[in-house]
Amino acid sequence: MGRSYIVEDDVEGYLSRLCSLLAGPVTGLLIGQSTVQRDFVVMTTRTPQNDESADGGKSVDKEWVSEHARQVSRMLPGGLSVLGVFIISESDAKDTLTTLRQLVFSVENLISSERLWTPADDDVTDCVTLHVNPKTRKTVCRTFDVKDPKSVAKPADWKYQSGVCSSWATVSCCLSVDLMVPLPENMAFTRNMNDCLKEELKVWAQQIERGVCLIDGKKLPEDSELKAGQKKNVRQTISAQLLITPDVQTAADVVQRCGGCVSVRGAIHSRVFLHSNKPKAKLAEKLLKRDIVSTVATRVQMLLEEPQKQTEENKGRKQTEQTCLPRRVFCPVKSSGPLSVCDYQFSDEGLSEMIDRFKEMLDMDAAEEDLDATREIIAEVVESEATEEEEPAEENEMLDPWRNNYIGVAMATAVALLALAASIVYLSDV
Amino acid sequence: MVLADSESAVILRLRGPLDLKCQLDSIDEVPMQKAISRTFEALRLQVKSESCVLAVCNSPVLIWPNKSVFEEITPDAPCEDIFQFIQTDDKETSGKRSTKKKNKKGVSASVINLSLMMEATKPGPVSAPILTRTVHKSHLLCATLPMDCAVWSSCSDTIKDGCERLMKALTCQLFDMEKVTLQCMKGTTLRVPEPLHFLLPEPNGLVTVVFPSGVLDKELEAQRRELHGQFELPDNRPFFRRANAYHFPNETYRDGYLRNPHTFLTHPTLDNGKVYLVQGIYSYHHYMQDRMDDNGWGCAYRSLQTICSWFQQQGYVERGVPSHKEIQQALVEVGDKQASFVGSRQWIGSIEVQAVLNHLLGVTSKIMFVSQGSELASKGRELANHFMTEGTPIMIGGGVLAHTILGVAWSETTGEIRYLILDPHYTGVEDLPVITEKGWCGWKGPDFWDQTAYYNLCLPQRPRVI
Numbered sequence: 001m002g003r004s005y006i007v008e009d010d011v012e013g014y015l016s017r018l019c020s021l022l023a024g025p026v027t028g029l030l031i032g033q034s035t036v037q038r039d040f041v042v043m044t045t046r047t048p049q050n051d052e053s054a055d056g057g058k059s060v061d062k063e064w065v066s067e068h069a070r071q072v073s074r075m076l077p078g079g080l081s082v083l084g085v086f087i088i089s090e091s092d093a094k095d096t097l098t099t100l101r102q103l104v105f106s107v108e109n110l111i112s113s114e115r116l117w118t119p120a121d122d123d124v125t126d127c128v129t130l131h132v133n134p135k136t137r138k139t140v141c142r143t144f145d146v147k148d149p150k151s152v153a154k155p156a157d158w159k160y161q162s163g164v165c166s167s168w169a170t171v172s173c174c175l176s177v178d179l180m181v182p183l184p185e186n187m188a189f190t191r192n193m194n195d196c197l198k199e200e201l202k203v204w205a206q207q208i209e210r211g212v213c214l215i216d217g218k219k220l221p222e223d224s225e226l227k228a229g230q231k232k233n234v235r236q237t238i239s240a241q242l243l244i245t246p247d248v249q250t251a252a253d254v255v256q257r258c259g260g261c262v263s264v265r266g267a268i269h270s271r272v273f274l275h276s277n278k279p280k281a282k283l284a285e286k287l288l289k290r291d292i293v294s295t296v297a298t299r300v301q302m303l304l305e306e307p308q309k310q311t312e313e314n315k316g317r318k319q320t321e322q323t324c325l326p327r328r329v330f331c332p333v334k335s336s337g338p339l340s341v342c343d344y345q346f347s348d349e350g351l352s353e354m355i356d357r358f359k360e361m362l363d364m365d366a367a368e369e370d371l372d373a374t375r376e377i378i379a380e381v382v383e384s385e386a387t388e389e390e391e392p393a394e395e396n397e398m399l400d401p402w403r404n405n406y407i408g409v410a411m412a413t414a415v416a417l418l419a420l421a422a423s424i425v426y427l428s429d430v
Numbered sequence: 431m432v433l434a435d436s437e438s439a440v441i442l443r444l445r446g447p448l449d450l451k452c453q454l455d456s457i458d459e460v461p462m463q464k465a466i467s468r469t470f471e472a473l474r475l476q477v478k479s480e481s482c483v484l485a486v487c488n489s490p491v492l493i494w495p496n497k498s499v500f501e502e503i504t505p506d507a508p509c510e511d512i513f514q515f516i517q518t519d520d521k522e523t524s525g526k527r528s529t530k531k532k533n534k535k536g537v538s539a540s541v542i543n544l545s546l547m548m549e550a551t552k553p554g555p556v557s558a559p560i561l562t563r564t565v566h567k568s569h570l571l572c573a574t575l576p577m578d579c580a581v582w583s584s585c586s587d588t589i590k591d592g593c594e595r596l597m598k599a600l601t602c603q604l605f606d607m608e609k610v611t612l613q614c615m616k617g618t619t620l621r622v623p624e625p626l627h628f629l630l631p632e633p634n635g636l637v638t639v640v641f642p643s644g645v646l647d648k649e650l651e652a653q654r655r656e657l658h659g660q661f662e663l664p665d666n667r668p669f670f671r672r673a674n675a676y677h678f679p680n681e682t683y684r685d686g687y688l689r690n691p692h693t694f695l696t697h698p699t700l701d702n703g704k705v706y707l708v709q710g711i712y713s714y715h716h717y718m719q720d721r722m723d724d725n726g727w728g729c730a731y732r733s734l735q736t737i738c739s740w741f742q743q744q745g746y747v748e749r750g751v752p753s754h755k756e757i758q759q760a761l762v763e764v765g766d767k768q769a770s771f772v773g774s775r776q777w778i779g780s781i782e783v784q785a786v787l788n789h790l791l792g793v794t795s796k797i798m799f800v801s802q803g804s805e806l807a808s809k810g811r812e813l814a815n816h817f818m819t820e821g822t823p824i825m826i827g828g829g830v831l832a833h834t835i836l837g838v839a840w841s842e843t844t845g846e847i848r849y850l851i852l853d854p855h856y857t858g859v860e861d862l863p864v865i866t867e868k869g870w871c872g873w874k875g876p877d878f879w880d881q882t883a884y885y886n887l888c889l890p891q892r893p894r895v896i
Binding site: 174175176177180182183185211212214219240241242243245246251254255256257258259261262264265266267268269296299300318320321322323324326374375376377379 | 446453457502545547549568571573619
């Protein structure tokens with residue numbers, strides 16, 4: 001028994017337009033929600049032009065398609081994911097199927113390599129492929145099980161319907177994030193920070209997964225059905241809460257040497273879309289936790305991907321640097337019910353840059369007034385390498401004991417040194 | 431923290447980990463102490479904040495104590511009402527029922543377990559995260575505080591009252607933990623503070639003390655002596671060793687042995703008689719346990735094991751209960767037996783029990799000799815005195831059998847006497863109803879003894895230490 005995909009009407013329109021407009025093979029992504037109960041395709045977007053491609057875009061570039069999928073995946077709130085790939089081409093069905101198979105596996109491998117959450121047993125591992133012949137408009141839909149490298153194509157149903165996601169529910173929450181991880185003593189500045197941060201994010205992701213999820217203030221049994229989608233065309237929002245407990249530290253030494261630390265502090269807005277066919281509490285909880293983890297991991301990843309300023313390691317000086325993580329901005333998907341996509345805005349970017357990205361990645365035409373940038377605010381941060389602001393605080397800590405005459409000889413010497421060289425922070429020779 | 435006791439009560443127990451994390455720019459004593467104190471202050475603010483949540487274990491009940499939000503229950507309902515919401519599996523409930531019915535002696539209390547959690551979600555809009563990178567050769571303090579508060583709640587207390595007391599206890603515990611952490615700090619070695627509960631005799635009741643983890647009882651003698659003084663406790667028996675920690679009614683013992691089966695019996699009432707029982711906790715050791723088939727020869731060994739378990743659980747010794755081989759080895763070491771004794775199925779008597787207690791546990795014992803079993807009927811006063819002053823289980827051997835005496839019911843005026851016997855000859859599984867109903871732990875009359883055989887009793891003496 002094959003899978004059955006219920007597809008938004010707009011997708012048909014989009015694919016049709018692509019058929020008539022372009023020559024040569026066109027690839028793109030199919031976006032939607034795949035659950036044990038149902039499969040929905042709600043959006044689609046063509047692969048952007050690759051200006052640097054060797055043959056001017058005549059052949060399908062697996063890496064390019066996968067990279068596009070990876071970036072699009074970051075722009076999808078919870079509940080929406082890249083379900084598969086489509087290709088519009090006149091080529092032989094068998095050749096196309098092989099290409100599609102390669103694409104789907106490549107896309108899935110790249111996207112899953114960035115994931116910090118562990119896959120669940122009830123996750124659907126089938127990916128969908130669609131082959132559209134531009135002349136005959138004939139569509140062939142097949143699925144592959146991406147967990148099985150030897151899987152063969154299975155036939156699947158592809159049915160168009162209007163208003164597929166018109167009564168989908170939105171589950172959202174704002175969540176505080178407070179991570180702190182030590183940096184090793186002797187380190188290559190940037191590289192070690194990346195690794196430390198990624199490790200800490202994995203630990204934090206597990207903490208989130210263990211958290212207790214409340215839906216509308218209550219802890220619901222896993223299989224209870226949410227009251228979503230009972231009224232057609234009514235926008236439904238469900239509020240969620242997450243209760244967490246810290247990890248139990250098991251290190252033998254409570255106090256450890258380090259070369260500094262990295263912290264991520266603030267909050268994020270998480271959003272999940274749920275299909276309206278009697279969705280279960282378990283699904284809402286799973287998708288919400290995944291979105292929380294993804295949105296933080298994506299932003300940290302994006303920050304680390306930015307070219308880093310190589311700051312000189314100044315021995316003895318305490319260096320502090322603060323950078324804002326990009327904030328999440330939402331853009332409604334027109335005529336698709338309550339759905340929206342998102343992107344991340346760095347403090348030095350304007351909304352127009354986001355509009356450009358929505359166009360390039362998702363082939364979406366949006367205006368600045370459509371964007372919802374009210375969920376997260378970018379904090380004011382003072383980016384400073386010199387620690388003039390930090391030092392006075394430290395000096396005060398050192399001087400108070402001196403004023404109160406509570407110190408031993410070592411302290412007296414240190415303070416004397418401080419008094420002489422006012423801008424150097426005292427450090428014991430460790 | 432001291433809490434009053436009442437007849438039938440509910441214990442609210444709140445547990446949960448709290449992160450103690452801070453960067454130490456300097457490891458000199460004063461700045462380090464200040465940094466640690468600041469971190470504890472931040473934790474105290476955290477538990478007073480609106481994101482602090484108490485979740486009743488195995489139930490949908492959730493409480494936000496600092497903003498008076500109660501999910502599933504009303505704040506003015508009595509604490510007992512929480513039990514309606516707790517889902518336990520059948521095995522647990524049947525155990526609980528029998529405990530509640532028959533445990534007449536001592537405190538009859540049930541426990542409501544709560545988990546300490548923090549709500550990570552909050553209303554928006556929010557400030558996007560900031561990444562702060564500090565490069566500085568320093569130290570990081572990273573530990574988990576195992577919060578564990580227990581408050582007594584009488585039947586009439588409302589849930590709201592109970593929670594308020596729990597939150598006060600939580601803040602108090604953080605202060606205690608800060609004190610212990612700073613006191614036990616040596617350079618960069620820090621001990622994680624650990625709360626323990628002790629059930630003290632009236633009027634003190636259930637008391638929580640914070641000790642530094644990883645420090646042996648021996649090294650905490652000064653602190654324990656101070657506590658004895660504070661609670662006006664005698665200084666010749668331990669109350670605050672780790673082994674003395676209160677065992678909550680609903681916690682299972684992981685080793686599988688039954689504890690104090692005698693507490694489920696109805697004690698005899700004699701004219702002008704009183705009941706004198708073993709004081710404290712022991713485990714029931716008997717034939718066939720530990721995959722050791724000692725049926726027919728090991729009864730005195732098992733009685734000795736029961737006695738050793740008493741000394742371990744009252745905190746007098748650290749070592750666990752010895753095996754048959756270890757007992758035999760000990761007797762060889764003291765020169766009482768030849769090397770060939772080890773691995774044999776030879777019986778031992780009270781003298782050997784006395785020798786092993788002395789050699790392995792450092793415990794002295796008195797031997798009482800009775801030339802005829804019938805004489806035991808007149809030993810009421812001695813036995814009563816033993817249980818009053820020493821409170822240890824007695825091993826009795828005679829004829830061809832060995833038993834453990836856990837108590838005596840004796841009337842000074844009529845001379846009537848009954849003996850509370852724990853029988854090591856039982857070969858079945860740890861089934862409490864069978865053991866109590868079939869008399870494997872039960873009250874026996876003077877005719878229980880072989881009237882013509884001679885008996886030796888080993889009466890272990892409690893060390894006079896704290």
